[in-house]
Amino acid sequence: xxxxxxxxxxxxxxxxxxxxxxxxxxxxxxxxxxxxxxxxxxxxxxxxxxxxxxxxxxxxxxxxxxxxxxxxxxxxxxxxxxxxxxxxxxxxxxxxxxxxxxxxxxxxxxxxxxxxxxxxxxxxxxxxxxxxxxxxxxxxxxxxxxxxxxxxxxxxxxxxxxxxxxxxxxxxxxxxxxxxxxxxxxxxxxxxxxxxxxxxxxxxxxxxxxxxxxxxxxxxxxxxxxxxxxxxxxxxxxxxxxxxxxxxxxxxxxxxxxxxxxxxxxxxxxxxxxxxxxxxxxxxxxxxxxxxxxxxxxxxxxxxxxxxxxxxxxxxxxxxxxxxxxxxxxxxxxxxxxxxxxxxxxxxxxxxxxxxxxxxxxx
Amino acid sequence: xxxxxxxxxxxxxxxxxxxxxxxxxxxxxxxxxxxxxxxxxxxxxxxxxxxxxxxxxxxxxxxxxxxxxxxxxxxxxxxxxxxxxxxxxxxxxxxxxxxxxxxxxxxxxxxxxxxxxxxxxxxxxxxxxxxxxxxxxxxxxxxxxxxxxxxxxxxxxxxxxxxxxxxxxxxxxxxxxxxxxxxxxxxxxxxxxxxxxxxxxxxxxxxxxxxxxxxxxxxxxxxxxxxxxxxxxxxxxxxxxxxxxxxxxxxxxxxxxxxxxxxxxxxxxxxxxxxxxxxxxxxxxxxxxxxxxxxxxxxxxxxxxxxxxxxxxxxxxxxxxxxxxxxxxxxxxxxxxxxxxxxxxxxxxxxxxxxxxxxxxxxxxxxxxxxxxxx
Numbered sequence: 017x018x019x020x021x022x023x024x025x026x027x028x029x030x031x032x033x034x035x036x037x038x039x040x041x042x043x044x045x046x047x048x049x050x051x052x053x054x055x056x057x058x059x060x061x062x063x064x065x066x067x068x069x070x071x072x073x074x075x076x077x078x079x080x081x082x083x084x085x086x087x088x089x090x091x092x093x094x095x096x097x098x099x100x101x102x103x104x105x106x107x108x109x110x111x112x113x114x115x116x117x118x119x120x121x122x123x124x125x126x127x128x129x130x131x132x133x134x135x136x137x138x139x140x141x142x143x144x145x146x147x148x149x150x151x152x153x154x155x156x157x158x159x160x161x162x163x164x165x166x167x168x169x170x171x172x173x174x175x176x177x178x179x180x181x182x183x184x185x186x187x188x189x190x191x192x193x194x195x196x197x198x199x200x201x202x203x204x205x206x207x208x209x210x211x212x213x214x215x216x217x218x219x220x221x222x223x224x225x226x227x228x229x230x231x232x233x234x235x236x237x238x239x240x241x242x243x244x245x246x247x248x249x250x251x252x253x254x255x256x257x258x259x260x261x262x263x264x265x266x267x268x269x270x271x272x273x274x275x276x277x278x279x280x281x282x283x284x285x286x287x288x289x290x291x292x293x294x295x296x297x298x299x300x301x302x303x304x305x306x307x308x309x310x311x312x313x314x315x316x317x318x319x320x321x322x323x324x325x326x327x328x329x330x331x332x333x334x335x336x337x338x339x340x341x342x343x344x345x346x347x348x349x350x351x352x353x354x355x356x357x358x359x360x361x362x363x364x365x366x367x368x369x370x371x372x373x374x375x376x377x378x379x
Numbered sequence: 380x381x382x383x384x385x386x387x388x389x390x391x392x393x394x395x396x397x398x399x400x401x402x403x404x405x406x407x408x409x410x411x412x413x414x415x416x417x418x419x420x421x422x423x424x425x426x427x428x429x430x431x432x433x434x435x436x437x438x439x440x441x442x443x444x445x446x447x448x449x450x451x452x453x454x455x456x457x458x459x460x461x462x463x464x465x466x467x468x469x470x471x472x473x474x475x476x477x478x479x480x481x482x483x484x485x486x487x488x489x490x491x492x493x494x495x496x497x498x499x500x501x502x503x504x505x506x507x508x509x510x511x512x513x514x515x516x517x518x519x520x521x522x523x524x525x526x527x528x529x530x531x532x533x534x535x536x537x538x539x540x541x542x543x544x545x546x547x548x549x550x551x552x553x554x555x556x557x558x559x560x561x562x563x564x565x566x567x568x569x570x571x572x573x574x575x576x577x578x579x580x581x582x583x584x585x586x587x588x589x590x591x592x593x594x595x596x597x598x599x600x601x602x603x604x605x606x607x608x609x610x611x612x613x614x615x616x617x618x619x620x621x622x623x624x625x626x627x628x629x630x631x632x633x634x635x636x637x638x639x640x641x642x643x644x645x646x647x648x649x650x651x652x653x654x655x656x657x658x659x660x661x662x663x664x665x666x667x668x669x670x671x672x673x674x675x676x677x678x679x680x681x682x683x684x685x686x687x688x689x690x691x692x693x694x695x696x697x698x699x700x701x702x703x704x705x706x707x708x709x710x711x712x713x714x715x716x717x718x719x720x721x722x723x724x725x726x727x728x729x730x731x732x733x734x735x736x737x738x739x740x741x742x743x744x745x746x747x748x749x750x751x752x753x754x
Contacts, residue, residue, distance in 0.1 A: 052720055053714075053720065068536050088540075126506050129400060129508075132400055133399065133401060136395075136396070136399030136400065139395070139396070139399070140396060143392055183708070183711055185708075185712055185715065186711070186714070187715050188714035188715040188717070189715070189717045189718055189719050189720050189722070189723055190715070190716055190718060191718045191719050192720060193721065194717065194719045194721065246621075255562060255563050255566045255567035255568075268510075271509060271510055272510055272511075272559060274511060276480035280511075281509075360583060370520055
C-alpha cells in the first residue's frame with residue numbers, strides 16, 4: 017500500500033480524468049439534447065450543486081478518516097452490505113467503462129479503421145489494462161498525471177482553434193427548452209459529474225487525507241470548466257435545433273480547425289490524445305473495481321485479478337449488437353443508473369453511516 | 380525464462396495487431412487509392428445522378444517527387460446516388476476512391492434547383508470528406524465546369540481549388556462557401572445555405588432555401604452579403620463623384636468594426652437595423668483632384684454612404700422578399716429576443732423573414748487618397 021499513496025494533485029487529476037473521459041464520446045451531445053441552448057447555464061447551475069454535494073461528501077467522509085465507501089458500508093451493515101455495495105460499484109465501473117470503450121472504439125472505427133473488426137480495436141485497450149493492472153496504483157496515477165495536461169490542453173486548443181467559427185448567438189434562447197427543463201428536469205444532467213464517485217474510493221490512497229476538501233472542490237471546479245469548454249465548442253459550432261447525431265462530436269469539431277493551408281487535419285492529433293485519455297479512464301476504473309473486489313473477497317494480492325477485469329470489460333463492451341443499442345443505453349439507461357448509484361446510493365450510505373456513528377458516540 | 384515469456388507475449392500481440400489492422404492500412408495504401416480532388420454532380424435521366432470525379436494524375440509527379448503540372452483525370456459515371464457512384468467508380472478504376480483530399484464539390488444549377496439536401500447529408504456522413512471542401516453551383520454542367528477549371532498561375536490543381544476563392548477577402552465578389560457551413564445552415568432554423576456561383580469566372584453566390592436553389596446574387600449583391608456577414612478585410616467600390624457629373628471615383632473601404640445587427644419586432648414583423656462603419660482610401664486620381672480639402676472628403680464619404688446604403692438595402696429586400704432566404708443568418712440575432720426555443724419555433728423565423736423591413740445605416744470616413752493627395 018505504501019507505493020499506492022498519491023498526492024493531492026495526482027488525486028485531482030485522477031478525478032478530473034473520470035469527468036473528462038465521457039466528453040470525448042457523446043456526453044456534450046447528450047447534455048445539449050436535454051437542455052439545448054441553456055446547457056451552459058445548466059452546467060454552471062449543476063456545477064454549484066455538485067460543488068455542494070462534493071463538500072457534503074467530504075464532510076461525511078471526514079468522520080471515517082482513511083476509509084472508503086466499501087469499508088464504511090461494512091461498518092454500517094456488516095459484510096452483507098459491504099458485498100452488496102461493492103457489487104453495485106463494481107457493476108457501475110465495469111458497465112460504464114465498457115460502454116464508453118465500445119462507443120469510443122465505434123467512433124475510432126468510423127474515422128480511422130473502417131475495415132477493421134471492432135474486436136481488434138477493443139483488444140489493444142484490453143492489453144493495455146493487462147499491463148497497467150500489473151503495475152502499482154501510484155504508477156498508474158503517474159501515467160494519468162502525464163496524460164491529464166495533454167487532454168486539458170487539447171480541449172482548450174479545440175475551443176480557441178474553432179473560435180473564428182463560433183456563432184455566439186447560439187447561446188440563445190437563454191432558457192433553452194424553458195425554466196423547468198433547465199433548472200428542474202435539467203438536474204438530470206448531473207450524471208455528467210459521475211467522476212465524483214472517485215471521492216468515495218480515494219481516501220485510502222491519499223498521502224495527506226486532510227486535503228480531501230481541497231481535492232473535492234478543486235476537481236469539481238476543473239471538471240466544470242472542462243465541461244463548459246467542450247459543451248461551448250459543440251454548442252457554438254453546430255446547429256442543434258434539428259438533432260443530427262454525431263458519433264464523436266468533438267472529433268467533428270476538431271476537423272474544422274485549420275490554420276491557413278499548412279496546419280490542417282489536426283483531428284488525428286486530438287484523437288491520439290483522446291485515446292490516451294480513454295486508456296487512463298479505463299485504467300482508473302479497473303483499479304477501483306479490482307480494489308473493491310479485493311476488499312469483498314479479502315484476497316491478499318490484486319495481480320491474479322489483473323486479467324479478469326479487463327476481460328470482463330471486453331465481454332460487456334461486445335454485448336451491444338450495434339451502435340444504436342449503445343446510444344440507447346447511454347441516453348436512456350446509464351444516466352439514471354449513474355444518478356442512482358453515485359448521487360443517491362453513495363450519499364445515502366455515508367449519511368446513514370454518520371448517523372450510526374453519532375448514535376454510537378451518544379451511547 | 381520469464382524474460383523469454385515476455386518477449387513471446389509481445390511478439391504474439393504484435394502479430395495479432397498487425398494482422399487485425401492491416402486491412403484498414405491496405406485500404407489507404409497509396410497503391411490502392413485514387414485521390415479525388417473534385418466531384419461534380421449533374422442531373423441524369425430516371426432520377427439518376429451523373430457524377431464526375433477529378434483525380435490527380437500520378438504521372439504528373441516527377442521522379443524527384445515534385446509536381447510538375449496540374450494534369451488531372453476526369454471520369455464520369457451515372458448512378459442513383461453519390462455513394463453508388465463512388466462504388467461504381469471503385470469498380471471501374473480497380474482502386475478505392477479517397478475523398479480525403481477532395482477540395483471542391485460542384486453541383487449543376489439544374490440539380491441544385493431540384494434540391495441537393497440529400498447529397499449534402501450523404502457527403503457529411505462520409506468520414507473522409509472534409510467540412511472545408513468548397514461548394515460551387517455551376518451555371519453550366521458540373522462536368523463541363525470541372526473539365527474547364529484550368530489554373531493558369533497555380534501548378535497544383537488541389538491547391539488551386541483550395542485557394543481560388545481566397546481573393547474574396549479583398550474583393551467581396553464571392554464568399555467562402557464550405558460543405559460544413561452549408562450543412563450547418565441547412566439544418567439551422569434561423570439561417571439558409573449559400574454556395575459559390577460558378578461560371579466562366581467564380582463571381583456571385585447561389586442562394587438556397589432548405590437545400591433548394593432559389594436564386595443567385597451578382598457581384599454587387601455578393602459584396603453586400605460579404606460586408607454584412609463580416610467576411611471582408613476590404614473592398615473597392617466605384618461611387619458617383621460628387622464633384623464631377625457622370626464620373627465615378629474608386630475608393631477602397633476597410634471595415635472599422637464588425638457589422639452591428641439589431642432586430643426588433645413591429646406588429647410581428649422583423650425590423651432589422653444594420654449598422655456598418657468603414658474607413659476609405661481614394662484610389663482614383665485625376666489632374667484636378669484635391670483630396671486635402673476636408674469638405675471634399677466629407678462629400679465623398681456621403682456619396683459612399685448613399686451608394687452602399689442603396690446597394691445593401693436592395694440586396695436585403697431581394698433575399699427576403701424575392702428569395703425568402705436568410706443567407707446572412709440574421710435570424711440568429713433574433714434568438715436572444717425569445718426566452719425559450721418553443722417560443723422561437725412558434726414564431727417561425729423562416730416564415731416571417733419575408734416580412735422583414737430593413738434600416739441600413741452606413742458611416743464611411745474617407746480619410747485620404749493614396750500616395751498623391753493633391754494635383
